[in-house]
Each structure stands twice: as structure tokens, then as C-alpha cells.
Amino acid sequence: MDVNFENILHFAIPITFCEGRHDHHVSSQLTAEYAAKITSPCKLIWFDHSGHFPQWEEPTKFNQEIIMLLESQAN
Secondary structure: OOOOOOOOOOOOOOEEEEEEOOOOOOOHHHHHHHHHHOOOOEEEEEEOOOOOOHHHHOHHHHHHHHHHHHHHHHO
């Protein structure tokens, strides 16, 4: 809770956000705004039927997205 990434806009690795549209812990709007500012490769994956835990709420989609992400990184 003490780390503020607001002014960190470049990372040495690609960044991926897995964001539930109904997340009550992390603002989807703030996540999208922050992701748009990142200057390094960044991907925002939306889970329309999830809150804070898309890996459990939409496991099939989550696993497919992770597999595609790993495959794209391998190439």
C-alpha cells in the first residue's frame, strides 16, 4: 500500500493488466488511464464478468489469455 506507481511510466519488461470490469478493490477506470500512459509495451485485458479475481471468476478466458501471452513472448 505504500508503493505509488503513478509516476513510473516505463518498465524494463512488458506490462499486462488483467482487469475485471466489476472490480470493487481496484478502479477499472484508473487502471485504464494508467495503462494508457505507460510508455513500454503494455496490454490491458478486460474481463467483463469479473471483479477482483478474474482468474477464478472467468478461469477459461483467463487461462486462454495467459497462454496466448506466453506464446507471444516466446516468439
